[in-house]
Amino acid sequence: MEPAREIYWNIPGHTWLYVLFLPFLLVFGWGIWRAFRALRVGKGPLLQGPLLPRLRAFWDGAVLQRRIARQPFAGAMHLGISWGFAILFVATTLVAFQDYFGLPVLSGPFYLYFMSLTVDLFGLAAVAGTVLALIRRYGPRPERLRAPHGRDPFGPLLLLFLLVLLTGFAVEGLRIGATADPYGRWSPGGALAAALFVGLDSGTAAASHRVLWWAHAALSFGFIAAIPFAGALHFLTAPVNVLLRNPKPSGVLEPVPLEGAERFGASRLEDFTRKALLDLLACTECGRCQDACPAWATGKPLTPKGVIVDLRDHLLRQLKGGDGRAMVGEVITEDVLWACTTCGACHTECPVNIEPIPKILEMRRHLVMEQAQFPQTMQEALKGLETRGHPYRGARASRTDWAAGLGVKTVAEEPAPEILYWVGCAAAYDERNQKVARAFARILQAAGVRFATLGIEEQCTGDPARRIGNEYLFQVLAERNIATLNRYMIKRIVTACPHCLNTLKHEYSAFGGNYEVQHHSQLIQDLLREGRIRPATAQGAAPLTTFHDPCYLGRHNGIYDAPRGALAAVGGAPVEMPRSGSKSFCCGAGGGRMWVEETIGKRVNLERTEEALATGAAVVATGCPFCLTMMSDGIAMKDAAGRAQAKDLAEIVAASLPGA
DSSP states (O other): OOOOOOOOTTTTTTTTHHHHHHHHHHHHHHHHHHHHHHTSSSSSSSSOOSSSSHHHHIIIISSSOOTTSSSSSHHHHHHHHHHHHHHHHHHHHHHHHHHHHOOOOOOOHHHHIIIIHHHHHHHHHHHHHHHHHHHHHSSSOGGGOOOOOOOSSSSHHHHHHHHHHHHHHHHHHHHHHTTTTTGGGOOOOHHHHHTTTOOOOHHHHHHHHHHHHHHHHHHHHHHHGGGSSOOOOGHHHHHHHHHHHHOSSSOOOOOOOOOOOOOOOOOSSGSHHHHHHHHHHHHOOOOOOHHOOEEEEESOOOOHHHHHHHHHHHHHHHHHTOOSSSSSSTTOOOOHTTTTTEEEEEEOOOTTTOOHHHHHHHHHHHIISSOOOHHHHHHHHHHHHHHSSSSSSTOOOTTTTTGTTTHHHTTTTTTSSSSSEEHHHHHHOHHHHHHHHHHHHHHHHHHHOEEEBGGGGOOSSSHHHHHHTTTHHHHHHHHHHHHHHHHHTOOEEEEEHHHHHHIIIIIIGTTTTEEEEEEEEHHHHHHHHSSSSSSOOOOOSSOOEEOOOOOTTTTTTTOOOOHHHHHHHHOOOOOSSSSGGGGGOOOSSSTTGSSOOSSSSSSSSHHHHHHTTTOOOEEEEEEEEHHHHHHHHHHHHTTTTTEEEEEEHHHHHHTTHHHH
16 A cells, blocks of 8 residues: 555645635735845845855855854754754645645655655754754853843744644644554654554544644744744845855955945945845844954954844834934944954854954944044054055154165066065064064075065055055055056065955955965965975974964965964974964954054953963964064063064074074
């Protein structure tokens, strides 16, 4: 006999189900329309770029949910809920297809293997995931899961979903018991429920089944109708957000058209793109970004989760008739905006590819370019960029003093060099970082690399101006540098500054500057591998070293192995800090914070310095001039100069060469 079961057993007049569903469907549709209305507030298209790479990312991020699964407990919990919901929804839809179109889904092997066994297993996974989620929300829970402003949109919805699941299994169990279904063992959840109802007479079982069936249907429809209005909106928007994610590296900002612009930056929701507003609606409030944020960890008022949730609530209030508060200054305070180091940790951690940094910087652009309202020390740095081409106030050195006595040539003296060494402002004007430039030049000379610099023709890439919010000044500096580089027909650039690397490699292309750009750690590693430089120091003879990953080198540009490889080649693999690689903790200097004093909470560089010192390493190595400054200052402030020192990896490698 072919395995099968009767569709809608014991439910006379089941066609009224579809009539019952109609008002819930209308409510659901209204909620979806409300979400579309929210997106229409913004500007620009939602989809940009080719679709195929996005589909691959969608499979990885929304279907397999690899980012969510980085945390095993939360990953298993969420996968149980989301996949359980999806499979149960598919099964319910297939039953409707049999009812309407005669599709035979409740007979044969498909019925046993999918509609019974698979669906029940995923249903049980959904029950387990939902119970764990409720325990996590209502029991002891991490700070990151605490709902902003004391509200919790997820808890009631989780309870409703659990009722849907439990009543579904109860209905199935009553049917299996009342019909003595010979295939009931293929439905483990239903079989378990049937065991609970053993002893009920057939009449009571049938009546209970009918009541629970309609209750289950109403609860299911209520859950579906609530999705666009409650915390579960991200069930729909998060997968779409993953599909439409920004394909560019996380440290890249979009250029702002300046000519003819009536407004600069974002002071209203209408100033954001539609994709930015989709970010707001996709937030799951999981708080992973908050856990990773260096500003939040050191007592600043900024939490990336808070920025997204506050902007989302502001958006929804606007749709209801207005908020009455200014977006910049009241909804999002200035202290929040200026606390961001643009480290990218929030972008890396978010399981649904939400990007808080561009929104923060758009609001900064409004403050800087529209209101001229930003910290005084940042104003002085920008004034230096305008008048001197660098942000170092009070610097006595010229742009080429670092190279005195080294015989380093400029590109005017050495046309078409093998590489152009982009020195950067820190290595030119900061006395400590000048030693890094000299060390790197000695490495290049020892390797026989034919290199040159721009000399006095080099100016700041404009990274500080762009991150502070002065897009106009950034574009002026970018166009000047691109004109200089293109005049000398430069194709290959190496720099020791990750901020310069990020700008030259990813952001200058929007203005006609297309170059092959390497970080100095990558070139040094290549030279070591090729044997063009050979360290004289024996393996293991160097002092114990730990490596601090610069944010703009690691998270924003994915360069983790090269600096470690170079350090390992001259003194053994560095010992890792607890937060390293993609989870590295910021030094505190990014996002223009290099030029503003921390007055709220703990200094970010002290937090990181303490972590580095706890490894017992005698050398804190890094590959960024800002990080070098911040780690050096941190060591001094901790009175630890006698047991540790901060060095750039170029200094370590140069010291290992013969004759150093």
